[in-house]
Amino acid sequence: MPEVLTRSRPFEPQIAVPATLAEALDPAWLTQALSGTSGGSRVIAVEETEVIRTVATKVRFAAAFENGQRGHFCLKGLLDADAATARGGPTCVLEADFYGKVAPIVDMRVPDAVSTVIDRKAQQAVTVMRDLIAEGAVFCSALDPFTAEDALMSLDQLSRLHARSAFLDDAGWIRPRAAQLAKMTYVTPDMLQELLDGPRGEGLSPKVRSARNLASAIGALAERDGGRPQFMIHGDAHAGNIYRTGGGMGVIDWQLLQRGGWALDVAYHLNAVLPVDAAEAGERRLLDEYLAMMRGHGIAMPGAEQAWAQYREAVVYGYYLWSITRRVDPPVIVQFTRRLGQAVMRHDSFGLLGIS
Numbered sequence: 001m002p003e004v005l006t007r008s009r010p011f012e013p014q015i016a017v018p019a020t021l022a023e024a025l026d027p028a029w030l031t032q033a034l035s036g037t038s039g040g041s042r043v044i045a046v047e048e049t050e051v052i053r054t055v056a057t058k059v060r061f062a063a064a065f066e067n068g069q070r071g072h073f074c075l076k077g078l079l080d081a082d083a084a085t086a087r088g089g090p091t092c093v094l095e096a097d098f099y100g101k102v103a104p105i106v107d108m109r110v111p112d113a114v115s116t117v118i119d120r121k122a123q124q125a126v127t128v129m130r131d132l133i134a135e136g137a138v139f140c141s142a143l144d145p146f147t148a149e150d151a152l153m154s155l156d157q158l159s160r161l162h163a164r165s166a167f168l169d170d171a172g173w174i175r176p177r178a179a180q181l182a183k184m185t186y187v188t189p190d191m192l193q194e195l196l197d198g199p200r201g202e203g204l205s206p207k208v209r210s211a212r213n214l215a216s217a218i219g220a221l222a223e224r225d226g227g228r229p230q231f232m233i234h235g236d237a238h239a240g241n242i243y244r245t246g247g248g249m250g251v252i253d254w255q256l257l258q259r260g261g262w263a264l265d266v267a268y269h270l271n272a273v274l275p276v277d278a279a280e281a282g283e284r285r286l287l288d289e290y291l292a293m294m295r296g297h298g299i300a301m302p303g304a305e306q307a308w309a310q311y312r313e314a315v316v317y318g319y320y321l322w323s324i325t326r327r328v329d330p331p332v333i334v335q336f337t338r339r340l341g342q343a344v345m346r347h348d349s350f351g352l353l354g355i356s
Contacts, residue, residue: 007104010113010127011036017117017124021051021059021079024126030063033128034071037114041067049131055088055327056255057081060131072134073114077126085327089124091255096125097173098254102232105167108160109250132243137250142240142332146273148282153249154242155290158234158269161251162262163297165231177235177258178317182215182222187324189215196323199330200337208319208344213355218320220353221313225261228310233258233265236321238272238336260317262301263310266290268318271343272336279339280346287311312347319344 015032018024027043049060057079064070077092078085099113111129118125168174193211201209235256243250270283294301319340325333
C-alpha cells in the first residue's frame, strides 16, 4: 500500500450552511467556520479576492483575525442558487465528506480543507479550503491540452486514490455513479438526441451520435462494471479539475466521487485531457504505466489484454457524462464530447458492449 500523507480532518462546526455569498463572507459566520484554524479568534475583516460561478460557486477571500493572524481561503458551495441548482446539494455533501473522511487517508495531492459545514437533513454543504492560488498553485483550464507526460503525472495521482479502495468496505455513502446515470430520467432520449444533433456531435458517426445507442451503451457498461472489482474513483478527472504546484499535479472537485471500475476513471481522464491524436498515439502505453503503478501499490490488476478491453468499453462513461451536460460553457462541452466521442468511435466501444 502507498505511504499515507499526514493530513488532518477539517473542522466541522455545527452551524448553518450559508445560502448566499453575503452570508458566506459574513465575519460573524466566518468566525465560527474558521475557529478550528484561528483558535477561536474573531474575524475582523474579510477581503473578497475572486468569485467563480459555475454550477457551484467558488469564492477566494482573505480573512484577518483579531489575534493578528491572516489567512487566504477558498469557499465552495451552492450560493445564490436557483431551485434547480440547489437540488445539486448532495454533491456538495459528497465533496465535504471526501475532505472529512477520505482525504486524510489518501496519499495524493488535494487542497487542504480547513472546515466543512454540512446540513445532512437539507443535503447542503460548503467546504472551506486554503487558497491554492495564494500558495502558488496554477489551475489548468478545462481546454488545456495535456502532453502524454502530463497525463502520466495525473495518472499517478489517480492511482493513489484507486489504491485506497479498501476504504469502500465501510463507505456505503460512496455509490456507483455509472449505474445511477443509466437509470436517470431527467434527460429523455429526445432531449439527448437534440443535444447530440447540435455542435457537440459534429464529426461523430451516426451510430455514435445516436441517443438510443448511447443510452443502451451506458446501461450495458453499468451492468458489466458493477460485476467487476470496485475502486474508489474520482469520476470527473478532466483538465479543469487538475492543478500544478512546484511539487507536481493535484486534483480538485470531488462532487462525483464514486465507486466503479478503475477503467471508468482512466479512460475518461486520458481521452478528456489529451487531444485526439495524442490519445490515439499514447493511450496504450499510458494504460500499461497505470497498471504498473497500481501493482506497485500492491493492487492486483487484470492482464494487459483484459485491461485494454475494459478501457475501450469504459470510454462510454465520459462520453455519456458530457453528452448530457448543459450547465457548462459550450466550448468545453463541445471539446470533451467530441474527444470522448472520437474515442468511442476509435475503440468501437458500442460494439464491445453489444450495441449494433
